[in-house]
Amino acid sequence: MDGVGDKTFHSDDDISAFAEDPEGTLGARKMSTSSHHSGHKHIVATSSKPGRDLGMFGVLIHVIGDAINNIGVITSALIIWKSKSPGRYYADPAIGVFIAVMIFITAVPLSIRSGRILLQVAPAWLNMDDLRHDIEMVDGVQSVHELHVWSLDQRKSIASAHIVIDGGTVKDFTEKAKIIMECLHAYGIHSATLQPEVLRPLVAKAESVSSSEEESTVRMRRMNRTSCQLVCGSVCSAMQCCP
Template identity: 55%
Template sequence: MAFSLSRKQRLTVAVIISSIFFMAELLVAFETRSLALLADSFHYINDMIGFAIALSAIHKLSERTRVPRRLSFGWKRASLIGAFFNGVFLLALGLSILLQSIERFVSVQTIQNAQHVFIMGCVGLGLNVLCVLVLHGEDSAQLQCTHSLTDDGDDCTRLATRPEAAPHAGHRHNLATTTADPQRPGRDLGMLGVMLHVAGDALNNLGVTVAALVIWKTESPARHYADPSVGIFIAVVILVTAVPLVRKSGEILLQSAPDNVDPDDVIHDLEKIPGVQSVHELRIWRLDQRETVASVHIMVEDEDICTFAEKAKTASECLHAYGIHTATIQPEVPPRLPSELPAAPPVSGTSGSSSTPAVSNSLKRSRGSCQLLCRGCQLGPDSVGGCR
């Protein structure tokens, strides 16, 4: 009878398996003086930390309690931060194991009861295969990008065939190389870190089993070098699996743009919108591995400021075609010389220079609202600084 486990239940099972096996493996490692087995047991500590971080992130995301106001995006980056520190722990652990293995080559130690090491390696290999099967189903079934163009409507593909697609003429997102699927569904980096742990452990246990078999079944004096050799192998596996995890999660934490989005292409498309003079202050970053956010300043003609809503809609469609579904678009108008500003009308009953109340009220407005509401600021060159 088929049954399914939630993501939280899968991680809970993995934590229980890792905890039990860690204690057993640690005891056997101290008994046999096997560095490979000891390194593998400490790797399990890091696995448990990774499982706990991922489980904690899921718990935070599933809580019904109100998110603190200071967390503008909620707990969306909790799993990402956990993945980053998980990778950092792996790097430190791999370096430590590597140094200890090199020391064992200088001062060789005899492995006692190699058959116990062999048994623990076989048991660990079986448990890791079980963990891979448990975690892989969740990773492939649920961890899909929530904002893919196939789900949200392939705007860039439809734009090329809609009659109202004229504002997008000449845009690079209409090219086949960018409209196929600019943001494909990706794996969750938190669960990716967990999967890397478990897959690395399976390889480690395989190496421990082979080394124990060599020490157990051969009589060569050099057989004891098999244990530190496997230790070096474990260290390399840990480092190789940890570096990509740290790099990918670190790039997102540094608010880098997605690999499949070229900011120059986005600027090119936005500047092709009719009525747009220039585009600057473009910021594209990933909130997490699923959601991309952007902000941009668009300079338009002064007389077109009231029709900016149409340009903003076209700009949003362009960003949407690149997989950017959350964006802040700020309008700007080019600066005007004082000689280009119309003279301020005099206030009735006073001279033309008595415009202090109007100036006082205008100062309360921001520059953006002044541009949108005043359309050129009829207050004269000395009224509101910068609103020209």
């Protein structure tokens, strides 16, 4: 898999297509059509452009606010000086309120975008259902749990997930992890922590029937091959982020 700029490709044909269309006017990122990614939704995913730098945006708002403030002070002074109207003294507080409103309006988008990063919110352009679908489409992957994606800054996103695999070894999971990472790269996620959960072999009566509600809950969840295999009982199940 080769990377060119912010775009992700899976074959030489994809790189050739990018060379013919360096500005991305094709409107969609061309993805791998290999067997590993057959049926994946990231094949038709559209590329997203990074927004303006929030630091520079904040500086720009500050400079514009100072400029408007200076212009407002000069304007109100001229009105009070030159005008003979009895209401001329209202010019100064009126312009002051106008400046405050303008600064507030321009600061709201900056606060929202910065707050999303500070609160570790998933990127707005990411469809979590599509990402989960693509990971579960990888051969040998039974299900995905505790899938989390959050923004580290404007350009970097991080992911973590529990991957349930069907009785493979660590070596087998390494190969699956490479394919999963390709899927994550296609969604603009280049750093991820993947934890394997190896399914136990199915046996008819491997455990005796227990009267304990907690042990029963653990046993039932482990027998369900699509649920999380790292369970600690009914006490902590309600505290998990994902079912």
